[in-house]
Amino acid sequence: MGVVVRATGLVKVYGAGAARRRVLDGAALEVAAGELVAVVGPSGSGKSTLLHVLAGLDRLDDGAIEVAGAPVHRLGERALTRLRRDQIGLVFQSFHLVPELTGAENVVLPARANGGGAAGATRARALIEQLGLVDAATRRPAELSGGEQQRLAIARALVNEPALVLADEPTGNLDDAAGAAVLELLRSVAVGGRAVVLVTHDPRAGAVADRTLRLVEGRLEAAPPA
């Protein structure tokens, strides 16, 4: 299996003067296709920042990141947009579904950006059936449970067939059963050949992850087995 994400010497600094803080301080990470890596750590340790810089949503102060062979740290805004559209799927803690659109329309949303209208719709339909979201697909987010919304968000992340899926606290707003189902779903995404990086507080994540890393003082280190 090839390496999808390679990150080395990541540095990200917030604030200035006395409030200056190195949230990432030399963190390094490698994730291969078909691998699910869980990143854990206390609140404020920089887990979400790690995900943001991996996705090119935020800029590094130092270090290098490659995603699917593309040097994220050197890409301009347009190239980053293309990279996110074609190679990266994002899952958020608060789902971030567009409230005015139905579940199916939310799933197909990223396909609008890459011009894959009909093909995107076909993939979305397949994903909806595959993830058991046929009923949820015709409803708006406000009418759905948290678990249904998060599964739709995962389907949305997969619709452009990305090489990498980045999930930020995907079980944070879910009850135990729904959370477990989402973790299983992410596991199956990795089994399907994608690299998955999961940032979480959820202790059950260790059970589904191939590796668990702990973010401590801006560096990633292997966590002891659960």
Add this chain to the structure above:
Amino acid sequence: MRRALGLAVARLRARPGRTALAGLGILAAGAMAGAALTVSFGLATGFDRAADRADLPDVIARFDNTRTPAFVDRRVRALPDVAARSFRLEITNVHLSGNGHRSGQGSLEVLVAGRRRGYAVVAGRDVSDRRGGEVVIERGLADQFGLGVGDKLHIGQLTVRVAGIAVGPDNVAFPLARTARVYVPSGPLAARFGPAPVNVAELWLRDPSKLDEVLTQARAVSYGLRDLRFITRGGVRATLDQAAGLIVALLSAFALVTLGAAALMLAASASAEVQRRMRTIGVQRALGFTRGQVTLQHGVEGALLALPAAAAGVAAGALAAGGPTSDLLATLNELPPGAALLPWLALAVLAIVAVVAAASAWPAWRAAGRPATEVMRGGDLGRPRRRGRRVSSGGGYFALGARLAGARRGRLLATVAALGAAVAVVLLMLSLASLLDRLKEDPALLGKRYTFTVGDVGARQLVGSVPGVAAVGERYQVDGADAFALGSPVRLIAYPGDHTRFESPPLASGRRVRAANEAEVGQGLAQALGLDLGATLAVELQGGEARFRVVGIDRALDNEGRIAFVQPGRVVRADPAVNPVLAVRLTEDADPDRVAARLTALGVPPQRAGGATTSNAAFLGVLADVLRVLAGLTGVVCLYALVQGLALTARERRSTVAVLRATGAGQREVAALFAGAAVAAVVPALLVGIAVHQWLLAPAVAHLAAGYADLPVGAGAPEILVVALGLAALGLGAAAWMTRRARREPVVVGLREE
């Protein structure tokens, strides 16, 4: 209440940007209201204000032969109910010069007897018999010549000092009126030339409702006074109407409509502001706030925001419109409202505060009545239609933007209502401007089918032989007064045979004239004199009275509709001095310039048929200023409504835009999204605006402005195209601006929004 006040203040201070945006909208609408109120109040009350301040007489009698004051006084003493009288000698065609300007149209008003003047001194002081070498000049003359109190004026060879400047509301001001009036005391003149005779008598009545009796008696005792003519306060008003009444009425109606539009925009924007807070209302209800508390809080917040913004806006609008309105009133010899306007402006501020408070409280009341969870979840999202299981790509980001805007139905409706009102008002303004131009220049608008008149009636055959001439006919026109209401002017237009070959205003009721004793009257005249079909129209002409039976009522615009079409027989009998001209109607394909050149070459130079309004350029310039101020304010409100709608959408969609960018939407896609949202508001607003204008505002303005005539105020294709292009430009500009703002924000900031 105190708690609601505290909470409202805290909320306003917590969001300074949003508060400023909402405040700006209220300020803009307030400015519109202030300007509209200033224009409409100023114009509606200008004459009465000036007449009261000037102590305008109830009756002014003019006669051609000068008489001694004692002779005229004997006649006046025979009249019942006269409270006071003054006599003047009016000398016309006097040469005036001063400050590098000159005019041969001066009118010297020698104040021979009586204490009451009939004019208001607005600068300096009045003249008196004790001071020689001083005059009071009318304001129009002072403005045109650039004269002030203390300056020198030359009357023929005589040099006098300007002691005061006055407004005489019995006529419009120079140069809209042909003559420039100069008031001089008779004492110094009497000392030099002997006692002055008089040819004008001004009468003030104890009971103005007995005017008709006084006039009847006056005619009975007027022997020795040749060509006696009376003009009453009502007659003065009618004279002023002839000069500018139609336009002033149109402007007043326009201002009233603008007021209504401003109220609608305020309500729409306040309602949109509450729609944005649906989730907060849901949380408040969940925390135990009563429905009344939630409503009160929003109402108080709306009022708190509206009070300073409305006060500033109304003041700004009044100041902006005050100058042009005063100029317009000055040309009509009327006075600006001054402090009398203040209570109305204060009332407008209170009305705006009430509208905003009510428009904020009402949706809050409705929302607070729904289950808290429902409100928290979706605000005013419409219920989704059940769709099939088919999944489509959905039509791109443009369509998505339109859907996002359309999903907030309340907000979209409010934005569309505000924009639609602005579109309707701007269309109305453009239509009005176009109508003014056409009234000025297009004789066909007045029902005139002839293009030229030729003074030499004997050249009828010669004129008829010119290529391009379709018909030639004699046209008589004479001005008189209604024999029953002597102050009411009437214009008789007579053609031998069928007048519709040359003038054909639409017939409102009855039929066309067929016999010498019949008349078709304009609706303006019918309304003024209470004439109906079958009634008798008696007109006092120079040589006697002419009577006609009313057989038709026309929708005539010419001369404010105070006209009557008749046949010439009785007109010539009552006024043998009346001279006809030749009315020349052209064929449809004729080139008027070529025909005019040919007629001139044949020695019968033609005159072009004119329009309805005065051709005085300065007057029309002042009118254009008033229109520009109102239009500018409307445009600002239109832009504000659009930007506010988009800014609110962008602010609320911050996280959605961030998610779209995070999932691969670039600048083009974000721009398409905002363009779609803008189009979702702009297209229906344009349609609503056009519909409201064509079927509501234009007919209403036409009705308000001239109940006596049909005015074609409707917008044509050019006006609609201009507004559509302007709105599209505004929409695209606003979308581009919002795209730029959205793109400058880091994606992660938007993602943290929820």
